[in-house]
Amino acid sequence: MNHEMRIHAMASGVPSSPNGSAPRCGHVDALAPVTPRSRGCTACETRGARWTALRLCLTCGWVACSDDSPHRHARAHYQETDHPVAAAVEPESTWRWCYVHERLV
Numbered sequence: 001m002n003h004e005m006r007i008h009a010m011a012s013g014v015p016s017s018p019n020g021s022a023p024r025c026g027h028v029d030a031l032a033p034v035t036p037r038s039r040g041c042t043a044c045e046t047r048g049a050r051w052t053a054l055r056l057c058l059t060c061g062w063v064a065c066s067d068d069s070p071h072r073h074a075r076a077h078y079q080e081t082d083h084p085v086a087a088a089v090e091p092e093s094t095w096r097w098c099y100v101h102e103r104l105v
């Protein structure tokens, strides 16, 4: 489990509940199921770097390292592609982050 990640999100003032009172994120409505393209951050693997946690792009299935990681490739993927929502890679996790709204969705 990624408790550190959840604590980090709460500490930055982001509502922790996906069904909280914040305005609804419409980006999640456009998502279809995706299959992860890799088991790790390929950008980190090619340079021998480490990551703290992984994110799954829910638009295309790209797997990249989180904002807690040194290289933040998931955020770089968003900046390159405008794919707005990433999730934790663990299938049982419901954690999802919208880069446009900068909060959990």
Ligand SMILES: [Zn+2]
Residues within 6 Å of the ligand: 025, 026, 027, 028, 084, 098, 099, 100, 101, 105
């Ligand atoms: Zn959004």
Ligand SMILES: [Zn+2]
Residues within 6 Å of the ligand: 041, 042, 043, 044, 045, 051, 064, 065, 069, 071, 072, 073, 074
């Ligand atoms: Zn990476």
Ligand SMILES: [Zn+2]
Residues within 6 Å of the ligand: 057, 058, 059, 060, 061, 062, 077, 081, 083
């Ligand atoms: Zn993507």
